[in-house]
Amino acid sequence: MKIIIPMAGLGKRMRPHTLTTPKPLLDIAGKSIVSRLITDISEMLNEPIEEVAYIIGDFGKQVEEDLYKLSEELNLKAKIYYQYEALGTAHALYMAKDSLSGNVLVAYADTLFYTTFKADISEDACIWVKKIDNPSQFGVVELDHQGYITRFVEKPKEFVSDLAIIGIYYFKDASALLREIEFLLENNITGNGEYQLTDALERLMNKGMKIKAAEVQGWFDCGNKNAVLQTHQEIFKLGKFQKTNLLPENITGSVIHQPCYIAEDVKIIDSEIGPYVSIGNGTIVENAKIENSIIYSHASIQNATLRNSMIGSYVKYHNMKDREVSLGDYSEIL
Structure with missing residues (x-):
């Protein structure tokens, strides 16, 4: 299993903190966001992780060294790819095309999650979702009676579903995803001026791929200061922090x-x-x-x-x- 973490965004809503540190490397309760994300994914998977690939912007050598150090501490092999232009979620993954093969889990480093289930990697693909109160602000999915996704809807003005995509995706054969992303890029198929991952996913479904929805119990935003502090509280309530011995x-x-x-x-x-x-x-x-x-x-x-x-x-x-x-x-x- 490989994990790919796109994290090239500038984190503008988290300024001034992201002027010096990329948002995924900000600590919450003594542990960086990206470290928490990898740890939570590891606990959810049923098989070992062979590689973690980070997709970053022009963040400098220190950030690269920090990511390699983090991976070493987690006993993981690391690769670093670069996305220098914000051309969309599918474009970001294309930058890591050399890692898009075999079993791959993609996790965008914007949020953290909590779940007690184990990922079912026997499925062709899975997308993690969370039931929310305000679906008009998110990309949501519609499901059939077996829990497979039938449609993606971006920020619906009228209610179609309350299951929001939280930014975590599993593919049994990521090379199939790569082929659809390449098709988008070669034919300049964009949404709102960017290459969208959901367009590639819809093409996969149209070709017969079944994508299962996996609902998490908790989804914690790290988009701005107030959201980070709320997530900070939730991490404490879940007991997911290291208690230190105070001298x-x-x-x-x-x-x-x-x-x-x-x-x-x-x-x-x-x-x-x-x-x-x-x-x-x-x-x-x-x-x-x-x-x-x-x-x-x-x-x-x-x-x-x-x-x-x-x-x-x-x-x-x-x-x-x-x-x-x-x-x-x-x-x-x-």
Whole structure:
């Protein structure tokens, strides 16, 4: 089994944090989005993963090194492909054409999911879906009585289905998908100016491929700051975070309301932390109250009250009360 993760988007809705770090490499509760995605997929599959292929933009050598390191930590072989132009979901996969063969699972690095079922890789293809309340904002699928997909509908104005595509796809023989993507590109078949994966999928279904829908229990968005913080909460509620051993000398005169993720070398002085707070390596918090927030590494928070906030690495945030903020790396508010 191979996993392909398209992640070349600029993450504009997550700025300023994505100005320095691609969105899939942002940490949530001490673990990057893409690492969580790969781990959750591994738990769902019934067979070992032989390769993970990342499709990235012009993110620089450090990002490539981080992805290779992440894969090594997960005992996976890594490949990196590049999509320099935003020409659509099918075009992104075409950039990884050398990996589009055999059993392949495609997972777009925009969201996380939760499920207790194991993937059925005996099917020709599967698409993961989630029942939602607002289907007009998403691509949805219609099913037959056996749970196979009969139609794709993008952001329906009138109700046709409440099963939204969450961005995870399995193909028993990905070379068949590659042939249909090549057909789209060769014949310049686009939707809204981009080469769409759903067009390739419809061609596969028209040729007889049966695509099963697999419904997940949880689908967590990482599209903007508020969505990330909501996902952050859900991860804590599911217990999907590593609990750290807090050294007494690093936590003085302070109260920690669990659940929280606090890196081992964080110093917290005369503060009240939590619930639903993550604090990264080397951060110092003094005389502060923080809840439902993510604070990245080597930040300094003093004489401050924070809620529903994201604070980047090396930020200095002092003498501010009762604020909800989103500050990129190296910002200073003193």
